[in-house]
Amino acid sequence: MCLYLTALKPTTAVTDGLLPAAARLGLPVVLLTDRPSVHLAAYRGHPCPPVAVVEAAVSDAGAVAGRVLALGERHGAPSALLSNSDHLQAATALAAALLGLPGKDWRAAMRCKNKLLTRRMLAAAGLDTVASVEIGPGEDAAEVAAKLPFPAVVKPREGVASEDVLLVGDLAELAAQAAAIRRRRGPCALVAEEYLAGELHTYDTLGDGERLHRFGSWRTSLGQPPFFTETGRDWAPRLPRQAERHLRAQLSALGVGFGACHTEFVLDGDRARVIEVNYRLIGDTMEFVCGDLLGVDLFEQVVRLHLGEPLAALPDPSKVDGHARVRYLAADRAGTLTEAPPDLAEELPGGIRLGHRRLREPGVSAPLHGTNRDYLSVVHAIGPVPGAVSAAVDEFVSRHVWTVAG
Template sequence: MKRLVVVGTGPRLYREFMLRSIGERYDVHLVIGRPAEWETPYVRGVSVVPGMAADGIVAAVRDVVARDAADGVMTWAEDHVVGTALAAAAVGLPGPGPDAARACRDKHLTRSALAARGVPQPQSELVADVAEARAVAEKFGYPVVVKPRAGVASQAVALVRDGEELADHFASAHRLPAAGLRSPDRSVMIEEYLTGPEIAVDSVVRDGRVLPVFVSHKEMGYAPYFEETGHWTRGDDPLLGDPAITRFLAQVHTAIGYATGATHTELKLTDEGPKLIEINGRLGGDLLSYLCDSASGVDPGLALAAVSCGDVPDLTRTRALCAGIRFAYPPWHETRVEGIAFDESALPPEAGLAVPLVRPGEVVLLPHKDLMEGRVAFATAAAATRAELSAALDRALAALRCTWSPA
């Protein structure tokens, strides 16, 4: 059994299924910022690194390799992408490369790397103040996208249609710390708005070769913000074999020099072909890997573990279903939750998970410019077709029983 170092775990609800499956096939040593809790049954060893700074991660991985040796090191946690890449390079294990990891973490570096190679993407400029932002927006033409340089989960990302909206949303993006950058700053990016369907492709990469694992399709809401209210994936999605998308993914990964690991690449399918929205140096969140397994039988976590150890991943598809997740939100901007639970007797047979995310007494806010955590529950389902899946998710969320009041 190969020894694999896993850096960070993230929320149990969203990542336990991957750690469980990896722990069944690998001797896992966990590097984490606190004593292990729910992770304990799935790991053989734990290194606690308070604060989880990059140098601490590197030191912990060095220590594991020196004591017990290791075949691979990996992470699916956004905050630890750079630290894990540095650790892999330091001990001579497969990894994306520190510069590639930084290019995934820093959206401006991504844009610069792609521009140098002529890879299709929206026009984008880094600005320091509202005056610069307005000048760039006028040059690109409204609407434009305001985006923090190193944000996560679409926080403070907004579509703006005029100068007044721009000033308001610039302030939110500017307040968001650019954590994880080599030279931290709070610069803001102004980008051309692209039209067309948006998809994400999760891939594993082995020695520079990109292997698409699954395509996910987004359901969006709460404009002008880019809140992801749901996702769905198809086990036999024809886009996985689309030559234009395959070539585009290879271009993107080559441009940033990504060697080995996993990526979550978001792109728009425009009339001119695929164009990059962003690339992240880890697997997608929101239970996307769980949905992939449900739809196709492929476990993205195991695929990442394999390439991290230098092995060929097993991407054999054993199912061809549609699987999805949909999130529920409160009715008012400030809502006090009095009671929340799913009526299990009302759930459709296609339903998988049905989970409240808040507790009675909590006050929940709808998505707005400074917060993107308005979800109160979610449900997953799997079905033979997209239409059947959508109907099942409708019924699953209809089984959510809530009582609440304006806060």
């Protein structure tokens, strides 16, 4: 038996999360990707690498299913097929269904990925209506969005990680930003929608198709507009009961209920107004912080669910004895990272656990994106007292230097 993973570029979630989890479960891994040479380089010297990295058209469900069947004769029949990539959820879910394996409903994956479908499904269910329009590749943005209330947000219809997500104040600004996005991405469908003001939170779940368990919620801090770059998160597991019921009803309407899901929303009284639903684990190393805080290996739980096991008994996040804070250090200019502190995990007085992980290595050059692609490092602390946890993070940041040479 074998675990098959689909992936685009190498990610920390696969390298440091899913591969070690599969090894602990005694499962060999075959990785399917459209970038095999990049993955082979990433796993060189890895303690538990895939048994094979195979080129495949991973966005094509039929091609993935066929490749898995062919590879099964060499590496073992598939016991599970999954992905942690936003872009591959629907194709991988459909491929799993074609192979008769446990997995997400591919239709739910598409409803989550396509931001206009998300809006229309929630409106049709009578759960929330957000003014929104789709702007096709050849359409005039100002004409299509003429009746949209402002301020508004413009973004790619199938975008991820706040990439090319921008706040706009009027039609002229919307048209200018839409043109700029197309220059960067080429012809693509965009969504423009009313701006949802409010405190930004996450809602993170695991499900087995029958039961859905919330394993965490975070309050998210953002950088300066017009971008929506996340600068930090604070553990905030207690949500208003009515708002949580509203949120779960919306996830149910979308068909979410299997595996991992990361939802971003703003609180508006008793309502939870969905920003977007990412049908995979929370990212940017937050899945490791969550696991540490809860004492649960979330990657192992995800693999077990895709093996067809029922949802395990997991901690109630509102009863976890502890607090956590996460802070992202981002580049403020294009250039080469020349100085950054090393990775770190240490115990501090007062029961505080401090961690630092580099997200860009010294010597690597990159343009400025205005998204999480600009992250240089993530610093987090976990402990019993919120003030002490925050102070530990701030103190670490204050005594270290990150330098980007333009």
